[in-house]
Amino acid sequence: MPSPAPSRASTPPTRRTALRHRLAELRGGDVPALPLDARALAALAANPGCRRRALLDGAGVDKTALARSLGAPSGFGQSQFAFMRGNAFEARVKADGGAELLRLTHGRLGGGSEPVPGESAVPDLAAAGPEGRAARTALALREATESGGWTLLDHPMLALDVAGTLAFLEPDAVVVHPDGGWTVVEIKSFPMIDGSADAAKVGAAARQAAVYALALERVAARLDPAPRIRHDVLLVCPKDFSNLPTASAIDVRKQLAVTRRQLARLTRVEDIAAQLPEGTTFDVRRPAAELTAAVEAVPATYAPECLAACELAFHCRTRAREEGEVTSLGRSIRGELGGLTTIGEILAAAAGASGDPDDPAVATLRRAAALRSEALAGAGAAAGAGAREAS
Numbered sequence: 097m098p099s100p101a102p103s104r105a106s107t108p109p110t111r112r113t114a115l116r117h118r119l120a121e122l123r124g125g126d127v128p129a130l131p132l133d134a135r136a137l138a139a140l141a142a143n144p145g146c147r148r149r150a151l152l153d154g155a156g157v158d159k160t161a162l163a164r165s166l167g168a169p170s171g172f173g174q175s176q177f178a179f180m181r182g183n184a185f186e187a188r189v190k191a192d193g194g195a196e197l198l199r200l201t202h203g204r205l206g207g208g209s210e211p212v213p214g215e216s217a218v219p220d221l222a223a224a225g226p227e228g229r230a231a232r233t234a235l236a237l238r239e240a241t242e243s244g245g246w247t248l249l250d251h252p253m254l255a256l257d258v259a260g261t262l263a264f265l266e267p268d269a270v271v272v273h274p275d276g277g278w279t280v281v282e283i284k285s286f287p288m289i290d291g292s293a294d295a296a297k298v299g300a301a302a303r304q305a306a307v308y309a310l311a312l313e314r315v316a317a318r319l320d321p322a323p324r325i326r327h328d329v330l331l332v333c334p335k336d337f338s339n340l341p342t343a344s345a346i347d348v349r350k351q352l353a354v355t356r357r358q359l360a361r362l363t364r365v366e367d368i369a370a371q372l373p374e375g376t377t378f379d380v381r382r383p384a385a386e387l388t389a390a391v392e393a394v395p396a397t398y399a400p401e402c403l404a405a406c407e408l409a410f411h412c413r414t415r416a417r418e419e420g421e422v423t424s425l426g427r428s429i430r431g432e433l434g435g436l437t438t439i440g441e442i443l444a445a446a447a448g449a450s451g452d453p454d455d456p457a458v459a460t461l462r463r464a465a466a467l468r469s470e471a472l473a474g475a476g477a478a479a480g481a482g483a484r485e486a487s
């Protein structure tokens with residue numbers, strides 16, 4: 097059974113309107129909101145503690161333009177070449193009415209008799225505007241479920257209510273199985289070598305697919321009986337170093353749970369906004385100094401992973417380094433250092449100037465510092481002996 101929507105449906109309309117106005121003010125009066133997409137929602141789920149990103153995404157601020165106005169444009173994004181290569185691979189995977197894609201889906205996930213090429217449905221999902229496409233997709237999903245055959249929905253449109261605004265999401269494909277189950281398909285151009293692919297890339301694809309699965313749950317919840325959304329999504333990639341597609345099923349239950357929790361957290365965007373000083377704006381046309389103050393007024397949790405996921409990464413990295421935050425070295429290091437949160441505290445603890453010697457992190461740091469001193473002393477002595485011999 098699909099879970100209930102973690103949306104703002106229960107928020108009173110007046111409060112919702114007030115929040116919408118507040119977020120528009122933050123964005124800058126006449127600036128249109130940048131729509132949220134699955135990549136942005138997945139990135140939010142990947143850095144749950146970052147209030148800065150939650151607010152900026154919730155307000156629909158164009159973070160690419162904001163980073164530029166702050167003087168820290170990021171290299172975040174996909175190269176044109178990678179984009180074209182991805183499109184060409186996707187077209188190949190979906191050729192001939194999706195025959196190969198449906199064969200891979202059946203092979204990895206079952207859900208009915210083997211699809212017969214040419215006998216599967218590929219409904220036309222064209223309609224005016226994203227709302228129209230989302231309605232057309234919902235209708236096609238219902239008809240496909242009732243048909244009892246294989247159906248490929250190529251680039252369907254799904255809507256998800258996030259922080260009072262509708263995010264329109266466009267998965268690569270959704271397959272409806274003869275048993276009535278729905279599967280999200282992600283087609284990526286990174287290779288799958290000997291059946292496995294780069295773990296970080298697979299993780300990012302799984303988080304993105306979980307957002308789509310969540311949006312599909314909203315569509316399914318309106319049908320009676322509600323169809324089953326499969327928690328195994330299908331990841332399709334080039335096989336080894338060829339152009340041939342191969343696929344693997346990925347269980348995204350964990351990512352779904354995280355994304356649900358994060359979307360529930362997004363309803364508190366109004367709380368983050370309420371703590372900002374009067375007159376704060378992220379209008380990218382304002383001077384850099386004013387924008388910097390506005391951005392700094394919202395707490396952030398920078399980690400190196402931000403470099404691959406957020407447009408503000410260069411700005412936040414610089415600030416995190418200036419503050420000596422341990423997270424700038426990586427979340428795993430931060431986790432191992434317990435209560436030591438700045439690089440200054442770590443160096444002081446290692447030098448014996450502060451810190452509880454019974455704290456395992458402090459003891460390890462002091463042992464490491466002693467070993468380093470010994471190694472440096474040994475290297476210095478060896479270099480001195482070498483110099484004497486040479487003379």
Ligand code: SF4
Nearest residue numbers: 146398402406409412
């Ligand atoms: S780059 Fe900055 S705003 Fe973006 S997620 Fe990381 S800390 Fe948050």
